[in-house]
Amino acid sequence: MKKLYTLICLLGVVGFGYGQDQGILTGLEEKAAFYGTISKQIWSNPELGYLETESSTLLQKTLQDAGFAVKAGVADIPTAFVAEYGQGSPVIGIMAEFDALPGVSQQAVPFREPVVEGGAGHACGHHLFGTASVAAGISVKEWMEQNNIQGTIRVYGTPAEEGGGGKVYMARAGLMDDVDAMLHWHPGSQNAAGAYSSLANISTKFRFYGEASHAAAAPERGKSALDGVEAMNFMVNLMREHVPQETRMHYVITRGGEAPNVVPAFAESYHYVRHPDAQVVKEIFKKMVDAAEGAAQGTQTRMEYEIINGVYNLLPNETLARVMHKNLELVGGVNYDREEKKFAEDIIGTFPAGVKASPEDAAKIAPFMVSEKGSGGSTDVGDVSWLVPTAGLGAATWVPGTSAHTWQAVAAGGMSIGQKGMMVAAKTLALTAADLFKNPEVTKAAKEELTRRQGEGFEYEALVGNRTAPLDYRK
Ligand SMILES: [Zn+2]
Numbered sequence: 001m002k003k004l005y006t007l008i009c010l011l012g013v014v015g016f017g018y019g020q021d022q023g024i025l026t027g028l029e030e031k032a033a034f035y036g037t038i039s040k041q042i043w044s045n046p047e048l049g050y051l052e053t054e055s056s057t058l059l060q061k062t063l064q065d066a067g068f069a070v071k072a073g074v075a076d077i078p079t080a081f082v083a084e085y086g087q088g089s090p091v092i093g094i095m096a097e098f099d100a101l102p103g104v105s106q107q108a109v110p111f112r113e114p115v116v117e118g119g120a121g122h123a124c125g126h127h128l129f130g131t132a133s134v135a136a137g138i139s140v141k142e143w144m145e146q147n148n149i150q151g152t153i154r155v156y157g158t159p160a161e162e163g164g165g166g167k168v169y170m171a172r173a174g175l176m177d178d179v180d181a182m183l184h185w186h187p188g189s190q191n192a193a194g195a196y197s198s199l200a201n202i203s204t205k206f207r208f209y210g211e212a213s214h215a216a217a218a219p220e221r222g223k224s225a226l227d228g229v230e231a232m233n234f235m236v237n238l239m240r241e242h243v244p245q246e247t248r249m250h251y252v253i254t255r256g257g258e259a260p261n262v263v264p265a266f267a268e269s270y271h272y273v274r275h276p277d278a279q280v281v282k283e284i285f286k287k288m289v290d291a292a293e294g295a296a297q298g299t300q301t302r303m304e305y306e307i308i309n310g311v312y313n314l315l316p317n318e319t320l321a322r323v324m325h326k327n328l329e330l331v332g333g334v335n336y337d338r339e340e341k342k343f344a345e346d347i348i349g350t351f352p353a354g355v356k357a358s359p360e361d362a363a364k365i366a367p368f369m370v371s372e373k374g375s376g377g378s379t380d381v382g383d384v385s386w387l388v389p390t391a392g393l394g395a396a397t398w399v400p401g402t403s404a405h406t407w408q409a410v411a412a413g414g415m416s417i418g419q420k421g422m423m424v425a426a427k428t429l430a431l432t433a434a435d436l437f438k439n440p441e442v443t444k445a446a447k448e449e450l451t452r453r454q455g456e457g458f459e460y461e462a463l464v465g466n467r468t469a470p471l472d473y474r475k
């Protein structure tokens with residue numbers, strides 16, 4: 001690894017000249033307001049997973065206007081797209097998300113104030129994610145034209161990250177098979193470009209079918225589907241004692257009957273199982289199905305299950321991550337003006353006591369880190385990272401200390417703080433893509449690292465099995 005690091009450091013000095021790349025930075029800077037408007041348009045019309053028609057169309061149009069060839073509706077998903085410029089190899093991909101979350105509607109103000117009570121909102125910042133990735137793609141395309149660079153730049157429009165697993169179906173359809181390196185980013189409360197992992201995850205709806213009856217007058221004629229759900233959940237909770245330490249299992253009862261005096265004929269619970277290793281997730285999931293079957297038998301009900309989503313853990317790629325980190329340091333973090341600082345202080349004032357954060361943290365770059373342990377959540381980038389060398393960064397689009405999926409995230413994402421953070425990501429992605437076009441030995445080393453990390457005999461098998469994308473999971 002040390003050798004590789006030396007090589008990359010050397011490239012940093014010799015190969016990655018400032019001359020051409022300075023154009024990327026100034027070009028993006030000049031268009032910051034333009035991309036700010038696009039992100040605001042998507043933020044103002046938050047669309048849920050697989051329903052992101054207008055968001056996807058706007059990003060496609062932006063790419064088309066800039067000279068990309070766009071294929072929409074790929075992998076049998078209406079809002080998924082692949083935009084491409086150039087020919088042949090290397091092929092460098094950048095992923096763009098754009099789905100919103102239900103129930104977190106919020107105005108761009110530093111106190112709780114929904115736009116629409118109970119409405120959707122961009123609490124994961126995917127409006128910034130999509131826009132910055134498109135901005136980076138266009139900037140790389142212009143740089144390729146100006147410098148006669150051979151190869152292909154692609155922007156992947158990947159819908160429904162929040163539980164819909166859009167990338168899984170795009171990866172399974174082979175849309176990424178010829179990509180040499182894949183780049184992505186995520187909005188966050190700090191700037192970081194380490195080589196991190198995440199948790200593999202299978203999420204499933206277990207549906208129980210019984211027999212309705214009057215719960216007092218004829219209880220003996222009823223078969224309670226809710227009993228099925230409760231018996232299953234009891235067993236799953238017992239299982240917690242016998243799973244590896246890093247496992248996470250959580251569930252909600254999505255349907256539990258309508259009235260206490262009617263024996264429920266239908267009930268449903270929605271389970272997640274997560275672990276840093278996809279194989280372990282598969283094993284625990286099998287036990288969960290056994291518990292559901294046992295519960296059905298014991299309650300004289302019938303059980304069916306549907307895998308809603310399944311994603312691999314992120315496979316870090318240190319080779320690419322180091323290039324990304326170098327560029328993030330070059331770009332620098334987010335500096336607030338007076339108004340933004342005030343906004344940030346107000347937001348920080350809403351955090352629970354004990355959350356330590358300061359507006360100045362947005363300007364910092366986190367030290368480079370490699371972590372294979374996988375923690376926190378799951379992402380459908382995971383599947384892509386097992387197929388193509390993949391690297392990402394986080395940029396401070398939210399006030400330091402902000403957690404994802406909160407109104408504070410929506411608020412900052414709808415104003416200049418989010419838009420400034422987004423441009424840090426766009427610049428870092430574009431510089432990294434340019435580096436990869438110029439230095440084929442880096443993508444070669446990244447590919448070797450991927451093969452080594454995949455391990456002997458690895459064959460990709462989507463955790464969602466052969467199901468089609470759950471296009472109506474948010475309807
Ligand atoms: Zn999210």
Ligand SMILES: [Zn+2]
Binds near residue numbers: 124125126161186
């Ligand atoms: Zn997200």
